[in-house]
Amino acid sequence: MEPTGERFIPQSMDGQIAAEHFSRYLFVSHYLDLGGKKVLDIASGAGYGSYLLAQKAGQVTGVDISQETVDYATAQYVRKNLTFLQGSCYEIPLPADSVDIVVSFETLEHIDRHEDFLSEVERVLRPDGIVVISSPNKRLYTDVPNKVNPYHVKELYNEEFLALVNQRYRYTEYLGQNYLLSSVIYPINGAHPSAGRPAEYADNDFREKEPLYNILIASNAPLSTLRPLPAAFFYEDTVTIDNIRKVAYLEGQNSCRNTHAWKVGHLLLTPFRFFRHL
DSSP states (O other), X not given: OOOOSSSOOTTTOOTHHHHHHHHHHHHHHHHBOOTTOEEEEETOTTSHHHHHHHTTSSEEEEEESOHXXXXXXXXXXXXXXXXXXXXXXXXXXXXXXXXXXXXXXXXXXXXXXXXXXXHHHHHHEEEEEEEEEEEEBHIIIIITTTOOOTTOSOOBOHHHHHHHHHTTOSEEEEEEEOOOOOOOOOOSTTSSOOTTXXXXXXXXXXXXXXXXXXXXXXXXXXXXXXXXXXXXXOOOOHHHHHXXXXXXXXXXXXXHHTSHHHHHHHHHHHHHHHHHHO
């Protein structure tokens, strides 16, 4: 499948974008009880997220508007409990009241009929089902950097996103997602296990930071199947960190080569390098 930037494709993209996309699906698989559940991943794209969910869920259906994308996901990600279907988020190809959990990551901003989409999600979701939905914060994603994503049709500010979802569901959990490069200190091999203890932050509490992405877990039934939410959920982006180290190393080399001492030394050693080559 050709990488156009509209969809995240793990085989073609890495670094920050991979960390952001993977961590959303891994969060769901860690903090929702997926065992035996029927899950719909709407706008499933390349299929990697549906595949991750299928490792714990009873049955996962990924639905995407693009037949090419569905064909790619079907060939790339194969499990007995995983199916990919072509369909619109306004006309989901599933019966009413047929799924326990609906996952919708980065879908809203690609469409303009938000109410119609959420009505269709309610149609296929069982009365006690759970929706996990995310969307970028327009202020930080578009306004502050002064950039426009050509694939986004209608982005939402925080208050718009919250109002849109909260008006439909009695119970919600609000989370934010930001990309961070940080140093982490943690217990090794179970020494004084920290499970259940809050994370601590040295310089500031990023739980108070305005999120780049908004995430809501919503239901009309109490969220009893949700495990206790962590203080923070980390996904290590080794690719970006390695790239930063490489850039820093090259910049250090270039800075050294621009000094007068390096240039003189390089000139004096040129004859020796010539004879060594011979």
